[in-house]
Amino acid sequence: MKLKPFRLSVLGLSLLIPAALGAVVLFLAIYAAPAVSFNGFGFVSRITWDLGNLYGDPVSVRGVQVPPGASYGILVFIVGTLLSSFIAILIAVPLSVGAAIFLAESVPAKIRPILSLLVELVAVVPSVVFGLWGIAVLIPLMAGYIGPGLSHLLGFIPFFAGGDTGSGYGLLTTSIVLALMITPIIATTLLDALMQVPKENRESAFALGATHFEVVSKAMLPMVRTTLIGGIVLALGRALGETMAVLMVSGGAINIMPQNIYSPVSTIASFIVSQLDSAEQDPTNMAVQSLAEIALVLFIITLAVNAGAKLLSSGVLNGRSKH
């Protein structure tokens, strides 16, 4: 009985965060409702995004006032978002697993805090700094060397081939910038978990004559698999929603699907930012409402990807434990 006020207050506080999330989604849904009914399901499958003639007299389409010629389709941005995040994870996971193992296993305990602090520092670099680095350093490298090199070496893989490897602004550059931003997230969570692995596991594996590689891969990594997947999910969330750095290096594709990994892309988050200014000039407000609908789609994608990753991780673990 004595605990009741405490419990109540904690319960209230713990409900606050889901309530805030729910309120945001509810607001978005209500605000985007006219756009949802105007755009229909074609919203996610159309390639063309056209605000229409904002200086023309609004016309009535299916009972809604919209600028003449307005048609909203976001397939290009959905594809750009998923591809750039997916490739970023592909690059970041080996990097961060390697970094975490190195920090946990091969670095003297005295230096470890300093090095791990450095890795954590990368996570707090503002994204606009990554964007600037991308423009100043990565894009010229990509246009001059990496793009043509990859096309030459891996040209037999369809997505890597490109007669023209482009300008440096594009999918691969975006993914590399994203990968750098999320590597520390995965690496630090994994490092913390590796440090928690009981000494006995490690030492008994060594005692059984395992090599260092076998100790890490067979005695330690299986114990931190859940943490690793948790870290990847966190990182994926960051990559899917990253805005500024992507806007600066992605090449801002509109109405065109990426042809290869060098093509310009747009992600949902960067596209919302780049369009908001023009959308606000729409006297019918349909453009802003459609942007709210995109935000809703991004929310659903993030949710779906995270849920999928969680399912996958539990499936993987169950599959393992059955053996």
Added chain:
Amino acid sequence: MQIFKNLRRSTLLRSGVAALALAAVSAGSAQAATTLVETGSSLLYPLFNIWVPDFTAANPGIQLTTTSTGSGAGIAQSIKGLVQIGASDAYLSDTVVQKNPNMLSIPLAISAQSVNYNLPGMAGKHLKLSGPVLSDIYMGKITMWNDPKIKAMNPGVALPAHVIIPVHRVDGSGDTFIFSQYLDASTPAWHTALGFGTTISWPAVQGGLGANGNPGMVSAAAANPYSIAYIGVSFKAQIDKAGLGTAALKNADGKFVLPTTETVNAAASSLATSTPVDERISMIFAKGPEAYPIINYEYAIINASQPDATTAKAIQTFLTWALTTGNDAKYVSQVNFLPLPPAVVELSKSQIARIQ
């Protein structure tokens, strides 16, 4: 005493800090300073930046805060009453004015836009381009620099056999607005397919690029040989520094003209008399043999009915100052803008008188 006065005055004029100090003193002794907030066009922002110290020095009772967001934000926030002055490269549309009859579009200065390209080996040479050719490039119909249509306009120029990289703005922009107006006015195919606006549903062009803001346009064009871009003239210093070429554009009289003080002035004065009372007019494709085809008024978007008389008075004071002292070449030429013609200043003044 006279010496002291002069000293005090010149220090004031030079130093914003002294001006602020005086503003604080007068605020303490008489009444609190009226605060005006300006937001909007990134093209106008540099001019506001130059204006503010001198204006506040001359009017210590008014504090003016400026931020650079974008023309769309300037218009939207001014209509909502979040800011007192919205800066925009584009005038308000008919629909917006019908919905908000109190909103005024008041020109403050004249800007122009250059079409720039990065063509190796063409340093110092000015290519000739026309609206229809630019339309074809941005619609993906002309893909090579040595296309017969470009060759025909530039006899004797060794054009490279290389794919053109058209660069456009990804963010909503007054630059896109006036560039697309030029294509819209000069090319029927563009008019039917795309029209004009602060953002365009850009046709899919293989290799085409989107860039963010005028600085992004300059760096994208500089980083990509064989690219073409449209950039506001207030970025002329950066354009020159990046070594980009500037195109001579075909005007309404069929002549190819470069964006210079003379050609922009010629276009502006040919439109000064036809500017309507509410001053919402496209200045694109002005008539006259020397008229540069892509120029525009830079607008202050103002609500004519302000919540209180003090704010209204402060807005009037600022706008009047901007049209008189602020239109002096020593301010506007720093950002490669031009002062308004006298007839337009008069129109703007009668609009300012409506603010209350």
